Amino acid sequence: xxxxxxRAEIVGGAIAFFARAITAVQAVWTGIDPTRQRxxxxxxxxxxxxxxxxxxxxxxxxxxRQVRPVAGAEYWEQGRLRRFIGxxxxxxxxxxxxxxxxxxxxxxxxxxxxxxxxxxxxxxEGTRNQTDxxxxxxxxxxxxxxxxxxxIDLVPVWIENLNRVLPKGAFIPVPxxxxxxxxxxxxxTENETKAEFLQRSRxxxxxxxxxxxxxx
Amino acid sequence: xxxxxxDLMTVIAGxxxxxxxxxxxxxxxxxRLSPNGQNDGIENLNxxxxxxxxxxxAISLAFLAGRAGVMILFALCSFAALREFMTLTNASRxxxxxxxxxxxxxxxxxxxxxxxxxxxxxxxxxxxxxFLLLPIVSVLSGEARNFLIRVAEMQWAxxxxxxxxxxxxxxxxxDIPEYRGRGVLLIxxxxxxVQLSDVFQYVxxxxxxxxxxxxxxxxxxxxxxxxxxxLTATLIxxxxxxxxxxxxxxxxxxxxxxxxMGFLGGLVMSAIKRDRGVKDWGHSIAGHGGxxxxxxxxxxxxxxxxxxxxxxxxxx
Numbered sequence: 001x002x003x004x005x006x007r008a009e010i011v012g013g014a015i016a017f018f019a020r021a022i023t024a025v026q027a028v029w030t031g032i033d034p035t036r037q038r039x040x041x042x043x044x045x046x047x048x049x050x051x052x053x054x055x056x057x058x059x060x061x062x063x064x065r066q067v068r069p070v071a072g073a074e075y076w077e078q079g080r081l082r083r084f085i086g087x088x089x090x091x092x093x094x095x096x097x098x099x100x101x102x103x104x105x106x107x108x109x110x111x112x113x114x115x116x117x118x119x120x121x122x123x124x125e126g127t128r129n130q131t132d133x134x135x136x137x138x139x140x141x142x143x144x145x146x147x148x149x150x151x152i153d154l155v156p157v158w159i160e161n162l163n164r165v166l167p168k169g170a171f172i173p174v175p176x177x178x179x180x181x182x183x184x185x186x187x188x189t190e191n192e193t194k195a196e197f198l199q200r201s202r203x204x205x206x207x208x209x210x211x212x213x214x215x216x
Numbered sequence: 217x218x219x220x221x222x223d224l225m226t227v228i229a230g231x232x233x234x235x236x237x238x239x240x241x242x243x244x245x246x247x248r249l250s251p252n253g254q255n256d257g258i259e260n261l262n263x264x265x266x267x268x269x270x271x272x273x274a275i276s277l278a279f280l281a282g283r284a285g286v287m288i289l290f291a292l293c294s295f296a297a298l299r300e301f302m303t304l305t306n307a308s309r310x311x312x313x314x315x316x317x318x319x320x321x322x323x324x325x326x327x328x329x330x331x332x333x334x335x336x337x338x339x340x341x342x343x344x345x346x347f348l349l350l351p352i353v354s355v356l357s358g359e360a361r362n363f364l365i366r367v368a369e370m371q372w373a374x375x376x377x378x379x380x381x382x383x384x385x386x387x388x389x390x391d392i393p394e395y396r397g398r399g400v401l402l403i404x405x406x407x408x409x410v411q412l413s414d415v416f417q418y419v420x421x422x423x424x425x426x427x428x429x430x431x432x433x434x435x436x437x438x439x440x441x442x443x444x445x446x447l448t449a450t451l452i453x454x455x456x457x458x459x460x461x462x463x464x465x466x467x468x469x470x471x472x473x474x475x476x477m478g479f480l481g482g483l484v485m486s487a488i489k490r491d492r493g494v495k496d497w498g499h500s501i502a503g504h505g506g507x508x509x510x511x512x513x514x515x516x517x518x519x520x521x522x523x524x525x526x527x528x529x530x531x532x
Contacts, residue, residue, distance in 0.1 A: 024296075024498065161303065167312055172320070174302075175295070175302070176299060176302055177299060177300060
């Protein structure tokens with residue numbers, strides 16, 4: 001599906017190798033079957049710059065080729081290197097976060113990528129969580145996407161420990177083991193309000209965190 | 217040098233032979249008792265045997281590559297073990313600089329000291345210099361919460377995963393008359409005896425194990441497994457005397473000592489896992505768990521084996 005040339009393939013492989021060397025990342029499949037090639041929106045907690053790289057590295061190659069992270073255009077369109085990594089290596093769907101500067105509708109962009117057959121990695125908190133909260137409230141993007149493309153599987157993905165590998169303000173990642181926990185897919189149900197859906201999807205994501213396992 | 221090479225080939229061929237026998241037994245057990253993968257014990261046994269092939273090939277290649285190969289292999293083992301250990305500690309974001317220094321400075325320096333045979337600094341670098349400097353780096357972050365716990369855990373992690381493991385390649389630095397250039401066989405002796413002790417404790421335990429030896433620490437260890445495994449490993453140690461500078465009796469005694477240290481080390485590491493509520497240290501080695509699950513007995517045996525060999529046999 002990706003035709004971004006051998007340089008992007010090599011850099012992508014090197015990034016995945018580096019991520020594995022530092023974190024020995026292990027995918028834990030508690031809710032979905034990774035051998036089933038389905039179109040999915042993976043939505044995850046976001047505490048570190050490395051989050052989508054870790055999900056990307058944890059996915060089996062077949063699913064990895066299909067997946068596109070949704071990322072902020074403001075960051076990934078600055079400079080040649082970022083543009084190469086964002087567009088060529090990860091094939092990111094770049095959305096403008098500042099609504100006043102928008103020329104494209106982010107939901108339409110994501111829906112368009114889904115219509116082209118891609119899966120998406122989405123961080124519904126909207127920004128990196130730099131607080132002591134476990135998970136910030138979700139922005140409404142996930143809801144609008146679920147309403148626009150109701151057949152797509154929405155898969156909660158909990159990233160464990162990466163915030164210790166690369167905490168806020170740190171530049172050198174410290175080697176620690178990370179897990180990426182894939183939960184059961186969910187869909188927007190009939191008559192479900194935005195608030196209800198966002199609450200339900202957030203709870204589904206929280207239930208995958210290790211803290212949830214200790215205190216049920 | 218030539219006899220080292222031929223002895224090494226004998227050892228590698230022997231390991232290969234044992235693994236072929238183990239694989240055949242595993243295959244027969246699977247066909248008889250678990251044709252559709254329904255017996256977890258047998259599936260785990262076969263996963264372990266497959267992983268043993270990978271580990272045996274890795275260590276054989278390192279032995280054939282010589283000094284550099286052995287150093288790199290054990291430095292990588294230290295890295296993987298330290299990564300597993302630090303994951304289970306309370307080290308927080310206040311310790312980020314300390315952790316970065318531990319992984320990217322202390323670990324390479326310790327192996328550099330082994331590489332250059334700088335014995336005086338190799339033995340004190342971590343227990344003196346790093347043990348003093350590490351809490352200083354952490355205290356500069358200004359975070360007092362859990363301070364003693366955080367520092368003590370990081371120090372212990374270094375002791376276990378770097379200091380103790382580095383005593384395995386350090387065996388190459390011993391200067392034993394009539395044994396020069398054969399150090400790699402001493403490493404092979406240590407690794408083979410300790411790992412076979414683990415294997416035979418497992419086998420004896422599965423066959424005749426009845427009485428648990430430490431039920432609150434390690435539910436799988438039995439008195440029968442321990443006695444059978446350590447006696448078998450002692451006999452194997454004695455029979456491998458030709459690899460070592462020891463006489464057959466001495467090799468048996470050495471085998472006995474490292475087997476006991478390995479067993480007790482396994483208990484210590486089990487207690488840590490219990491305390492942290494995990495079954496395995498990691499997931500990197502299919503069927504076995506993490507690197508520390510496979511290294512735990514070597515970790516406790518290596519420094520004792522190193523110093524006994526050095527005190528009684530080495531001239532410098």
